Amino acid sequence: MIRTPSLGAGVAVATALALALSPVPATAAADDGPEWGECPGGAERGVYCAALEVPLDHDDPDAGTIELTLSITGRGDAPRTLVVNPGGPGSRGIGTERQVWSSLPPEVADVYNVVSFDPRGVGASTPLVCGEPDTEPPRPALPYRPGSADEEAERLDAARQVAEACGAEGAELLPHLTTENAARDLELIRAELGQEQLDFLGYSYGTRLGTTYATLFPERTGRMVLDSVRDPSDSSWEVQFKQNDAFQHRAGQFFAWAAEHDDAYGLGSDAAAVEESWDATREELAQEPAGGRAGSAELDDMLASALYTDLSWPQLAGTVAAHRAGDSGRLLSAVDQLAEQGVPAALLAYTCTDDAWPTDWETWRAATAESAERAPHFAWLNTWYSAPCAFWEEPAGEPVDIGSVELPPMLLLHAADDPATPLAGAERMREVLTDSRLVVVDSGNHGQFLYERNGCVDDHGFRYLLTGELPESDTTCEGGEPPTA
Known part of the structure; x- marks a missing residue:
């Protein structure tokens, strides 16, 4: 699936949150429970970490243990604890706790400490190791849409090598990197924190993690805020093709926005003209990569990354406009930053192991070609x-059937034009969670609660966290103003 950054990862979002951080220091919490101390690699003032041993295999507790690293911030003596997962799968959680707690109003921050964690296989927890490549991947990368059988074979060979490396070096941990196991880890975290129920805030993939936990432990499920909700019924294979259409729709909104600011960027006076300029630039980069390292694939990556939040649109449009005017410096800088991020091994592990994928490449090719007719910028x-x-060498697991038992009511928050988690998936989750409520925001930004500074959205979240009170019915919120050029 298209790389979904954890909700604290975007530069624009992180900057906005950093400016809003509360100066009130936290204290290390609780005389019992986790032994809080310094965080691996350091952390912001007021953030503490602890290690928690969990079974490698929850079905066989005698098969050994692995370690999770938890992080906490807050007043220390708060009566409740909010556990946060920023998405992924496979994204680091440490760091998210401070961003969330510092964005809560005082009346909510007084009630909650905020805990996050690096999930199994990730970061400061027992990590998945898939081997280090001998050299950096070549840049420019091959165009995503194969131009020849040789290009397709080269990309297939690279994919096969990644799978083989993970299977060889991560063989012990790999079978146990599933959402079900991560949800069972959550239950041990809840118990270690001394909470009778799990209060949880999950973004994107975190909504799958949270609802998997709730299905396994409904009686232990407390207040759950699910933001940017993943479809409970789709497999990862199905998700990626629905994402393609949603990303293409969102790209159309970006092209229309750039057209409204044609005086600033000169990319075209309507959406079709901007898209034509964009595709011409893409073709030129495929033929002659900027700086010898920024080709069409790198431009595609930039577009996909910018569609998670429209705060990125001015920078993206300005970068491409500058390149077209002869200055590729900003383009090369953006491409270098994206190259440093890579695709986390744990993201692949959860994605490939959670549920089944076709193993016949002809099935992939046919489905991708069909999708590319509707979503030419994203399908390949x-x-x-x-x-x-x-x-993938490890057999896929059988995902938990979310909602197969009666679940407590939850608060679902979702943007109408979210590209990474299309709205139809949130609506299906709402059908499964019959007593829950869905708040839809007139926006396309991935991640709403606390990140968009939308008073309507945040008020729903704050009220629910404080009182457990949901809106009387499903409702809507206005989105924010589009960015200026």
């Missing part, structure tokens, strides 16, 4: 990110 990009799953 998305397929190549997930392609190692076609060669």
Whole structure:
């Protein structure tokens, strides 16, 4: 699937949150429970970490243990604890706790300490190791849409090598990197924190994690805020093709926005003209990469990354406009930053192991070609990110059937034009969670609560966290103003 950054990862979002951080220091919490101390690699003032041993295999507790690293911030003596997952799958959680707690109003921050954690296989927890490549991946990368059988074979070979490396070096941990196991880890975290129920805030993939936990432990499920909700019924294979259409729709909104600011960027006076300029630039980069390292694939990556939040649109449009005017410095800087991020091994592990993927490449090719007719900018990009799953050596698991038992009511928050988690998935989750409420925001930004500074959205979240009170019915919120050029 298209790389979904954890909700604290975007530069624009992180900057906005950093400016809003509360200066009130936290204290290390609780005389019992976790032994809080310094965080691996350091942390902001007022953030503490602890280690928690959990079974490698929850079905076989005698098979050994692995370690989770938890992080906490807050007043210290707050009566409740909010556990946060920023998405992914496979994204680090440490750091999210401070961003969330510092964005809460005082009346909510007084009630909650905020805990996050690096999930199994990730970061400061027992990590998945898939081997280090001998050299950096070549840049420019091959175009995502194969131009020849040789290009397709080269990308397939790279995908196969990633799968083989993970299977060889991560063999012990890999079978146990599933959402079900991560949800069972959550239950041990809840118990270690001394909470009778789990209060949880999950973004994107975190909504799958939270509802998996709730299905396994409904009686232990407390107040759950689910933001940017993933479809409970779709497999990862199905998700990626629905993402393609949603990303293409969102790209159309970006092209229309750039057209409204044609005086600033000169990319075209209507959406079709901007898209034509964009595709011409893409073709030129495929033929002659900027700086020898920024080709069409790198431009595709930039577009996909910018569609998570419209705060990125001025920078993206300005970068491409500058390149077209002869100055590629900003383009090369952006491409270098994206190259440093890579695709986390744990993201692939959860994606490929959670549920089944086709192993016949002809199935992938046919489905991608069909999707590319509707989503030409994203279909092949998305397929190549997930392609190692076609060669994954570890058999896929059987995901928990979310909602197969009666679940407590939850608060669902979702943007109408979210590209990474399309609205139809949130609506299906609402059907499964019959007593819950869905708040839809007139926006396309991925991640709303606390990140958009939308008073309507945040008020719903704050009221629910404080009182457990949901809106009387499903409702809507206005989105924020589009960014200025």
